[in-house]
Amino acid sequence: MKFGLLGFPKVGKTTLLNILTGAHIAVDKYASGKAQPNVGVARVPDPRLDRLAQMFHPKKTTYAHVDFLDIQGLQKGEAKESVNLKEMRNVDAIAHVVRAFRDPEIVHSEGPIDPKRDIATMETELILADLDVAQRRIERLELNLRKGKSKEDEAELPVVRRCLEALERETPIRELDLSEEDVRKIRGFAFLTAKPLLIIANLDEEDAALIPRYVESAGLGNASGRRQTVIAAISAKVEEEIAALEPADAAAFLADLGLAEPAKDRLIRAAFSLLGLVQFFTAGEDECRAWPIRRGTKAPRAAGTIHSDFERGFIRAEVVSYEHLVAAGGFSAARERAQLRSEGKEYVVQDGDVINFRFNV
Ligand SMILES: Nc1nc2c(ncn2[C@@H]2O[C@H](COP(=O)(O)OP(=O)(O)O)[C@@H](O)[C@H]2O)c(=O)[nH]1
Ligand SMILES: [Mg+2]
Structure with missing residues (x-):
């Protein structure tokens, strides 16, 4: 699944792509950067999968991912003809990056910094x-x-x-x-x-402490209540700094800002959820893995995301919720507590289910 980063020029789209995906594309205050579009893969961070990996010590841990596409900034009035915007027709959802950082050296094509106006202007485009x-x-x-x-x-x-x-x-x-x-x-x-919309307000580094209550304080509450629309705040500059710190220093830095985790983690999860996706897990000594599926997917189809044989030869799914598995300490303990259920073809897989599929080919 792919998100397209859309926005006016110099709002921080490429900077965000770097942060979200670990890419190293050069950004510049004045030049318009290298030829675009750029693409990157963002890992969907999940503390539940981290915990499962601690329990099972697998050889490999595999997270879900979301792809991001970064195109050249759009100018007001050019949406109809824009070649760049054509790229946006092929993505699953749009992330509108909105400038909220101040830096007077970086000219904003829309005039004074005004996120509310920019959100409305882009919507009109x-x-x-x-x-x-x-x-x-x-x-x-x-x-x-x-x-x-x-x-x-x-x-x-x-x-x-x-x-x-x-x-x-x-x-x-x-x-x-x-x-x-x-x-x-x-x-x-x-x-x-028609595509789901994630609005990303890119805050000034001095405003990072505002992140948890930005949507209300900037008067954007209305936009956030709209269907298939989510607003998130981040400071791309602060995230860059966090990414450069040792984990212990990063944790202390985040605590100072009143954040439990980097804003980028929450942002990626919000993006994932906006796509209508949830994840189930498989856990064992070889691999612990998150599998993205559409919300509402039944067990056989979910099995099919692992391998088509699993779907064709589906017999049943042995399911335990993540919470129960962790509380019990393992599959056999969960079974003893009657928390490991045997589910059939009609079972709708829930976010956080840990599943072992039984199949026959
Ligand atoms: N002060 C500040 N500068 C930023 C922030 N995000 C991006 N920039 C700078 O804005 C300029 C344009 O960023 P870029 O990512 O290339 O924007 P794009 O044109 O939307 O892709 C670069 O010089 C970035 O370093 C931010 O949160 N704060
Ligand atoms: Mg760019």
Whole structure:
């Protein structure tokens, strides 16, 4: 699953990509950096998997990951024509990086630092780009239908019209109540405002202590209550410093800021969750591993993410919740406590389940 980092120029997109993925792409106050797009892989940190690894001492520990794509900054007014924005049509979700840091040496294309305004401006840009796509599609469909009826075109037209009407009201498509079937009909257009949105406010290093209550204090509470939209705060500069510290020093530094972990960890987990994903674990002496699945996935399909044979030959899943497994101290102790359950084909896998699949091929 892939996130696209979107934003106006010089807001910290590439700096964030470096922090989230451990990449080392050069950033500069004045030059616009190397040719983009850049891509990177961010590990989804999970204290539960760390704990399982302490219990099982596996040869290998494998975390879930989210990919990030970093494109060139967007200029206001160019969304419709932007070549860079085309890259955004192929991602699963958009992360809008918003400048909240001050540095007067770095010119902000939008004028004074004003996150609320930038969030609104970017939303309008994306709505305009989608409006263009929707209008063209409707013209096309109407033309097709004049030439001759097609069931598919007839079914598609009202859905695209609903999208167009929403966009004309300046409502992003992600906020519409579309059925799964409707979503399938419009998937091909890859509407930008249909994608889940993570807004990342990039705070000034001096404001890092604000992180836990930034959304309220900056008056962004409204935006955070919207469907499939999450706002997170981070200070890219502070995260850079933390990454350079020894673990003990980093912990002390975070404690000073009132944070239990680096803001980047929370940010990656928020991104993961916004994609509609949860994770189950497998644990043993060879490997402890997190497996990402869509929320609501049943046991056989979940088994299939490990190996297609597991899905085809699925017999049952032996499941224990992470909490029970840790409290019991191991699988056999959990079994004695009757906390290791045998689940069948209809079982919906829960976040944090530790599973051993029984299968037959
Ligand atoms: N003071 C400060 N500078 C930052 C922060 N984040 C990024 N920058 C600087 O802003 C400039 C542009 O950053 P970059 O990541 O290239 O922005 P992009 O154009 O959005 O990719 C660089 O000089 C960064 O060091 C921040 O949180 N605080
Ligand atoms: Mg950049």
